[in-house]
Amino acid sequence: MSLKLEEKAISSKQQFEPLIVAFCCNWCSYAGADLAGTSRLNYPANIKIIKVPCSCRVSPNFVLRAFQRGADGVIIAGCHPGDCHYSTGNYFTRRRFTLFANLLEYVGIEREKFKIEWISAAEGNKFATVMNEMLDSINKLGPSRKLRDGRWIRQQ
């Protein structure tokens, strides 16, 4: 059996600083995040937002890449199905990631680590609530090495 590459376990004694990568669709969720900003709502700084033209632009490769690089949670936020600026974009997101989320859970990844949310441009508070709840559930899960690439050293 091939000798597996020895994985370095990041010492978990440092205080657990979860990192959540959020893919936000430019027309709805990104605007929702802006609205959360303009209304001075508060959500944790662990959330980091990547702008994508539409939620259908996010590929499972990016999600797994984020987990590999040490993200503890990934959210894909898009317009409510039917409201997509590109009319059918989020219907495909919904199908693709329903299957992908089931597949991830089947392989043993907690559902809380990977979420999809429909957040429109008018729902600033929903954006903040979703992000706060996501962080709570990730904190409850605690640090975990799943899907993580041991060779990628994060600046702690």
Added chain:
Amino acid sequence: MDKTTVRMQQIALQTLANGEVDVILGWKKGDEWYDSYPVVINDINETAELIWDAFCVNNLSKYLITELKKNLRIGVFLKGCDSLAFNQLVIDNRIDSERVVIFGLPCPGMIDPQKVKHAGLNKGLLKVERTGDKIVFITKEGVKEYIGRSFDYDKCLNCRCPNPVVSKYMLSDAVTRTDEEQYFPDVTEIEKMPLEARYDYWTKQFSKCIKCYACRNICPLCSCETCVFDNIAAGVSSKADADCEQQFFHIIRAYHVAGRCVDCGECSRVCPVGIPLEKLNRKIIKDINQLYGDYTADTDIAKSPPLGTYKVDDFDPFDGSKQGGKK
């Protein structure tokens, strides 16, 4: 199956002779009892060497992709699961079905040489003949007979499509399989496992992978010109043997055949380290059947694949749990 072999050779001879096809994709028998290997023949006297026995497990529809580029019209022998893959390749625009003549072979089930070896019957074994579920082992010492399917591949045991779904000529009468359709027992069994146990199970399985990509190359639907895993420039994954790379490869490959996989089980058969890959694909098939209707990716060519289309009122597991949504 010998009767069918004769019919096979006749029809091959006839179609090659009258120019209905330019080349024929079939199987030939090698020296050993288990060795039926795929061949491409174009001259008439080679048709006599064609064989249809219990070891013609290879799916010939994948060869059509490369062969159709070189030849005009091709005759191909397809079993039930092969024809499913054929239809899916047509849906994927990988083969042009007009230029293919299909000889349908209802399949009683293929024998797994490993199981014969484990049963110790391979000592001095010369030939294996199968008619229906009666299997005759002809060895140097003598002849042994078995009734039943204990030597068949696991995938053949729960085969749900023994008879070709599309064919121009049907070489023998249909095979009836009566066992009722259990609803993905292997998948539900894993789903019942607790989450951590599932993660350990799959990580252990994936860590066995040596990245030989046999599962990808045997799969009739994994037929990209340059696979994203071969294309270092894509920067998607590397051949390093780290846990996360293995998980990435297997999850993404299962996702790439999602909605197209015809559950022919070839990936698990050829895996040299025995990873139960079909359990990944069957999980997605089970989900698609439950959520978007039984998609049988194979029979209806006009229907677009599940991930290629949508319904406005699709099941939406992500909706409405948070307040602040639309009133």
Added chain:
Amino acid sequence: MIRVKITPNNKQSQLQYIREISGVNINKCIQCTKCSAGCPASARMDILPHEIIRLLQLGQVEKIFHSKSIWNCASCFVCTERCPRNIDIARLIEAIRLTIIRQPGKSKFKPDDVPGIIDDKMPQQVLVSGFRKYNR
């Protein structure tokens, strides 16, 4: 009656108590007087429900505790039903009544009153709810 009222600060604890048990945010009230207008028992009330809320907003609980209104309230919930700001006024007034009742030594229904008023037709439930509500 001195017209000038200084907002008392020692009453903060009772206000807090009322807010706690009623769970009502009285700041939502825009004084539209719909509750008072629709209240069937408002005729015999010395201070109307919207005035009660106004007084609570200003912290003048003394006036409320001495008023008759909170005892005339029939808990018919018309006000709660119709309030455009989703304030549960009936529950608020119930909370005020409970604050009064639950002050030490003020229980209106002591166990030794029971023999005097009991008769065979009285359902058991009356005694139990009476103790629960009026006994401190």
Added chain:
Amino acid sequence: MPRIGAFVCWCGTNIAGTVDIEQVVQAVSEMSGIVYVKDYQYMCSEVGQNLVKTAIKEWQLERVIIASCSPRMHENTFRKAAKAAGLNPYLVEVANIREHCSWVHKNKEEATKKAIALIRAAVAKASLNTELIAKEIDVENRALVIGGGIAGIQTALDIAEAGYQVDVIEKSPSIGGKMAQIDKTFPTLDCSACILTPKMVDVASHPNINLYTYSEIESVNGFVGNFEVTIKQKARSVNLEKCTGCGICTEKCPSRKSKSEFDEGLRTRGAIYTPFPQAVPNVPVIDREHCLKFNTGKCGICEKLCPAGAIEFGQEDVLVTKKYGAVVVATGFDIIDLDKFGEYQYQNHPDVLTSLEFERLTNAAGPTAGKFIRPSNNKRPEKVVFIQCVGSRDVSSRGKSYCSKICCMYTAKQAMLIKDKYPDIEVYVFYIDVRTPGKNFDEFQRRAVEEYGVNYIKGMVGKIFPAGDKLIVHGVDSFTGDTLKIEADMVVLAAAAQAKPDAEVLGRKLAISTDTNNFFTEAHPKLRPVETHSAGIYLAGACQGPKDIPETVAQAGAAAAKVIGLLSKRKLVSNPCVSVVNEDLCNGCLSCLKICPYDAIAAKELATNNHGITSKRIVAKVNEALCQGCGGCTVACRPGAIDLKGFTNKQITAEVDALCH
């Protein structure tokens, strides 16, 4: 690694307040590829932009990173600045460290760390940006206005005046909308019909305006400059050209059962009818539900009597597909249903009216020809009670949470008109707050109180009890604290305004979003009130939120100006962030073609010659004009052959890596 310049904005204290700018500048200067870092109080100001321009020239910057507010606000500003300095505008990346960082995180140390991470992601993405040249697409110089109310009419007239073709599409048989139903308009009290009908006639006679009444939008596709709209002209059963509008048919029609929508149900109308006398086009419509000819096949009197022979029972719905450069949505508003407000007895007493019914009642062309009488017994009322905020400012599930803005003014107007004509009628108005903020609005309302003696009572009505022919109104005057009982003869409810019920469906067709109350969402409440997020689609009037006629006309003018600005361009700059196919990797499975919402991908035959072996195969090809850059195809493509310029797979992967630094 390209030479990258980074500019960190203070945004006054908005960013500097919770982000330590020095630490950010220090961290950014250490990032790979950064050759120049500058921070400034207001990057979006003239001075800030000049900073960028000079830095580009001086340091030969090949990429520019702006760490400031949301790219949705100023991305274009900085792209224009870069273009002015000679740098391709698509080499500029904006890191949002205000809305997504400084405004939402209180802890300074955390916010600074996040700002650095976001800038690092922007640097990672920018270093992989490629020069993109926006293509030119032609513009169809015809506009479509959806909705024939005052908003639609004014927009259409303004656009037509600028010389462009305009199609106005109205669902009901005539244009005019709510304004046609109104008697007088505030604050000048001039008669609504007198100021509206001339404009309606202008619309009908204007050479550039094409009118589609009794028609609906079937489907919309395409994009800015090239919208393809299918209009369903419902069958009027009357020939538009032949009919002279003499009105004989509407008088003689025997089926009188149906209620006139225009008169809010106060009187009935024939099966063949025109909504109101001054209707434009003055051509009747047959209501097929109530017409005896269609139900029983017997009648047909109108056909016999029509001198012009214009009645055509056989007419069918007609689908018309036309191309437009811009679309203006002016679909107006509705009044809410009062079924949930049982306490006002609106359902079961004829003398309890909504304000719109009151307008019809007092209108000279109305059912009572202007006589102010009670619908129940046709006598003149002595006491009239107006009730404000019915369903407005109501957060319970019965009503709407917002203030409907126009009720205080029109109630004051209605009260004043009654007192003016019949000084002896007592008028009471129950209100929570009087909100009349416009120009001469407060003076108008005070005149109603002071000169005309309208009694304003601060308090809400609790219940209305019908007693005999009187209506006992129970209310409270919160100033005195007494409950009041008024025996009123008529009660007028100022019901809340709500969005049209089919607004969400229309929004879906146009791919514009509606807010939680189904009013259309404008691009930016302050800076872009008449635009939507979809380029080329504009809003005018009450469909975007309750508003009065002066504001509606102002918005109509604004929307028209935007449309004229768009149509005046010969060519439009198209979005360069479109998909591109790498033909070596493409295996022609065309699963991207099935996904594309704009049918922008087609199959192409490719002959490749690989060292003598020539082979032909199918590959995908992207039509850059149609593609809108959603990126759905890139995920459907397994080998990664199709990629989205501006958001390539590698760029997003680099961003992910940078964020997980």
Added chain:
Amino acid sequence: MKQVYKRDLERLWQTISEHFELYLPLEQDGKVNFMPWKQGENVNIDRLKTDLSPKNIIFPPTETYLKFRTVNKRLCFESVGGKNDKYVVFGMRPCDAASYSILDKVFLQEPIDRFYEERRTNGIIISLACSEPEETCFCSSFGIAADNPVLGTDIAAWDIGESILWQPKSEKGKKLTGILDNILQDTSEHEIIALERLQQSIREKLAQLPWVDLDLEIISNNMKEMFESKVWEELSKSCLGCGVCTFVCPTCHCFDIQDFGAERNGERFRCWDSCMYSDFTRMAHGNPRKTQTERFRQRFMHKLVYFLNNNGVYACVGCGRCVEKCPVNMNIVKVIKKLGGD
């Protein structure tokens, strides 16, 4: 000649694993492979061939050999890889042991591969003769005696039923035998006879195997002329280019070097590569071997001709793994027979 009773095997593993890392053929989910032994693992020394060859002990699928990291703007390197703790492999078959000696010819020639050398010198190979050779074995065609492990073997072992005979062949073998003195017993006359009988029966069984006498001479001299023949086209038709044969083959040693780069650290590693892949030896203008036929031909030309010319021995030990694992039943025996003229 020493022996060890099968009942003492558990103790043997225990004592070896105290000084060395012990590799044994362990069975997991029906597959038997050489893996580091731990207490309680399911050892299976009867299975004739492990599924994967033991080459991954000395030539692992992936081996990181260089790590680099930026420490405040300076780039510092760290050489890793190799293996410096001693290990013992028990249960390797003579063909696999011979494959080690073939790999030595590749990696231990100038310039010596440091990592391979470390792994190779730290290892003691205990090779067990095959009691039951199978049809797919053709090691005798390549001059390897299944009954008498010689090539690449430190200790030869024979399984004579209730005990295993133990004969050290090299210095390392003798040293290990010394260490394990207390478990190993002396052999008597009886064991020597049993050994003779065992070797005799192995030779008889070998004689009956179908591919025992593949004629290689014809191949090696007329192979060059066969380079252009149509036979390659026909043979390679069914090959899917999946690379299983190269990955399970004990003598295949081609590898690719790839990098893993992060923002401030990175690694360079060597990983197995297969000549059957489309991206093998891909150069600027593309892959010199365009079609699968050329790649197919390259594999067998290298094993049967080029390696022979360079190193004087065939790069195949006849273990038969490629015969069993090939999904389309194409293998080196068919090539030899086809090109041998029949």
